[in-house]
Amino acid sequence: xxxxxxxxxxxxxxxxxxxxxxxxxxxxxxxxxxxxxxxxxxxxxxxxxxxxxxxxxxxxxxxxxxxxxxxxxxxxxxxxxxxxxxxxxxxxxxxxxxxxxxxxxxxxxxxxxxxxxxxxxxxxxxxxxxxxxxxxx
Amino acid sequence: xxxxxxxxxxxxxxxxxxxxxxxxxxxxxxxxxxxxxxxxxxxxxxxxxxxxxxxxxxxxxxxxxxxxxxxxxxxxxxxxxxxxxxxxxxxxxxxxxxxxxxxxxxxxxxxxxxxxxxxxxxxxxxxxxxxxxxxxx
Amino acid sequence: xxxxxxxxxxxxxxxxxxxxxxxxxxxxxxxxxxxxxxxxxxxxxxxxxxxxxxxxxxxxxxxxxxxxxxxxxxxxxxxxxxxxxxxxxxxxxxxxxxxxxxxxxxxxxxxxxxxxxxxxxxxxxxxxxxxxxxxxx
Amino acid sequence: xxxxxxxxxxxxxxxxxxxxxxxxxxxxxxxxxxxxxxxxxxxxxxxxxxxxxxxxxxxxxxxxxxxxxxxxxxxxxxxxxxxxxxxxxxxxxxxxxxxxxxxxxxxxxxxxxxxxxxxxxxxxxxxxxxxxxxxxx
Numbered sequence: 172x173x174x175x176x177x178x179x180x181x182x183x184x185x186x187x188x189x190x191x192x193x194x195x196x197x198x199x200x201x202x203x204x205x206x207x208x209x210x211x212x213x214x215x216x217x218x219x220x221x222x223x224x225x226x227x228x229x230x231x232x233x234x235x236x237x238x239x240x241x242x243x244x245x246x247x248x249x250x251x252x253x254x255x256x257x258x259x260x261x262x263x264x265x266x267x268x269x270x271x272x273x274x275x276x277x278x279x280x281x282x283x284x285x286x287x288x289x290x291x292x293x294x295x296x297x298x299x300x301x302x303x304x305x306x307x308x
Numbered sequence: 309x310x311x312x313x314x315x316x317x318x319x320x321x322x323x324x325x326x327x328x329x330x331x332x333x334x335x336x337x338x339x340x341x342x343x344x345x346x347x348x349x350x351x352x353x354x355x356x357x358x359x360x361x362x363x364x365x366x367x368x369x370x371x372x373x374x375x376x377x378x379x380x381x382x383x384x385x386x387x388x389x390x391x392x393x394x395x396x397x398x399x400x401x402x403x404x405x406x407x408x409x410x411x412x413x414x415x416x417x418x419x420x421x422x423x424x425x426x427x428x429x430x431x432x433x434x435x436x437x438x439x440x441x442x443x444x445x
Numbered sequence: 446x447x448x449x450x451x452x453x454x455x456x457x458x459x460x461x462x463x464x465x466x467x468x469x470x471x472x473x474x475x476x477x478x479x480x481x482x483x484x485x486x487x488x489x490x491x492x493x494x495x496x497x498x499x500x501x502x503x504x505x506x507x508x509x510x511x512x513x514x515x516x517x518x519x520x521x522x523x524x525x526x527x528x529x530x531x532x533x534x535x536x537x538x539x540x541x542x543x544x545x546x547x548x549x550x551x552x553x554x555x556x557x558x559x560x561x562x563x564x565x566x567x568x569x570x571x572x573x574x575x576x577x578x579x580x581x582x
Numbered sequence: 583x584x585x586x587x588x589x590x591x592x593x594x595x596x597x598x599x600x601x602x603x604x605x606x607x608x609x610x611x612x613x614x615x616x617x618x619x620x621x622x623x624x625x626x627x628x629x630x631x632x633x634x635x636x637x638x639x640x641x642x643x644x645x646x647x648x649x650x651x652x653x654x655x656x657x658x659x660x661x662x663x664x665x666x667x668x669x670x671x672x673x674x675x676x677x678x679x680x681x682x683x684x685x686x687x688x689x690x691x692x693x694x695x696x697x698x699x700x701x702x703x704x705x706x707x708x709x710x711x712x713x714x715x716x717x718x719x
Contacts (some may be wrong), residue, residue, distance in 0.1 A: 184332060188324070189324045190638070194609060194638075194639040195607070202606070206457065225600070227646070228605040231606075231643070231646075232643045234644045235642075241490070242489070319617075321613055326499070331502040332470075335469030336469055339593065343593075353652070353653075364463070367508050368469075368507045372503050423572030427544060457598070457599070458604050460599045461597065461598070462598070462599060462601045464599045467595050
């Protein structure tokens with residue numbers, strides 16, 4: 172897989188008084204899609220923690236294109252960018268029916284040693300190998 | 309103090325598409341008021357954890373009286389109910405200006421041994437003593 | 446259907462620093478399950494608004510039985526209680542694999558005229574008829 | 583004022599299972615600080631809506647520097663960037679005691695005609711004048 176597609180539906184409680192998804196909630200949608208990406212690679216948050224590292228978000232960027240509304244079916248495509256130091260994931264949220272783009276975004280994640288809480292300057296090689304392998308499959 | 313009063317203002321992101329506070333968000337307001345109550349008793353969540361117990365919520369009840377809107381100033385009064393086994397807190401949310409009641413609620417908390425994760429059938433006596441003392445002051 | 450079963454999975458962002466679902470988030474899970482219940486009755490929030498009434502929550506009760514964790518699969522069963530004045534829904538959240546109960550709750554909803562924002566003392570008869578019909582099917 | 587400083591304290595429910603503020607929640611902190619900025623300019627969200635325009639977020643960027651924890655006091659400094667077409671706000675979140683930087687971010691907002699929901703290619707002149715005046719004072 173070159174990309175993972177995650178489908179979801181906008182819940183009532185994510186919509187603000189303008190009747191559109193509150194802009195801060197897209198960070199949660201990216202997170203759900205990211206979990207789906209890891210699962211597609213045969214990994215889980217728990218696995219990584221056991222292996223001894225965490226992947227905190229070091230930056231988040233979101234461009235809002237079209238507002239989303241309650242009940243709307245969304246399709247989030249997640250792709251990893253070639254990078255051996257940071258995990259860089261790109262998200263593209265589109266209406267599941269029309270295919271119209273609603274939102275794009277990026278998260279960057281650094282690997283951190285879970286015990287010593289120290290920054291690792293590259294992604295753990297076995298982890299990176301697993302992602303690359305899954306992407307080739 | 310017989311009761312603690314916590315003041316807050318409704319943020320934009322807590323309001324739903326009906327332009328009123330989403331009903332689930334009052335649990336957060338109760339939590340903020342509860343923290344203010346513990347502080348008024350000279351306690352913090354961290355203190356309790358260090359002393360070796362947690363106070364998870366075992367039940368929550370909310371009655372909605374009047375909807376609250378973005379920017380509204382609220383006053384939450386917290387009172388403990390006489391009870392040696394559970395921590396029972398009553399919340400009364402009113403408009404800070406008019407005094408009109410918006411919402412009432414109750415949370416019940418059991419003490420749990422932090423290490424063994426076992427239920428304690430009564431509140432730790434030094435903790436209870438501290439609450440009673442603060443309430444008399 | 447006498448009851449509707451809604452399945453979900455606990456997202457990372459709903460878990461608090463105790464590594465269990467934050468107690469206030471169950472209100473959102475009930476809401477998702479409630480939407481599934483309405484859909485099973487052939488209704489949507491939008492339909493009701495068009496027909497001219499809203500169903501705000503007038504009370505919420507939650508009993509917490511077992512904590513839920515990130516990634517856990519949950520099954521929420523929603524049942525309506527016999528009542529012609531208020532919509533009373535009962536929720537039962539269980540682990541989807543073991544069937545162990547995690548949480549129970551109730552929401553009560555009054556019908557409100559969407560335009561005049563006035564309380565209706567009984568559920569709109571065509572609405573109630575639709576629920577009863579769906580429950581018999 | 584060249585900048586507005588908003589003070590807040592991290593609530594329990596914003597902290598995730600790593601015991602630090604969930605990265606998506608900083609969007610809410612920016613929003614609270616933005617409201618404080620508008621108030622310092624003598625404006626409110628309601629005012630703007632009445633005057634006939636909205637300011638939806640068109641992009642959000644966050645750089646995470648140091649994690650924030652439950653109970654931490656934060657100071658958010660908001661500054662507007664010189665720009666007549668978009669409202670561009672910069673946020674700097676620091677520990678209120680140590681002054682250490684926790685997070686930086688930017689939101690960009692386009693003006694939209696409230697009635698026709700059409701994009702305006704520059705900020706409404708009286709609105710921009712008000713911001714500039716407040717910044718000079």
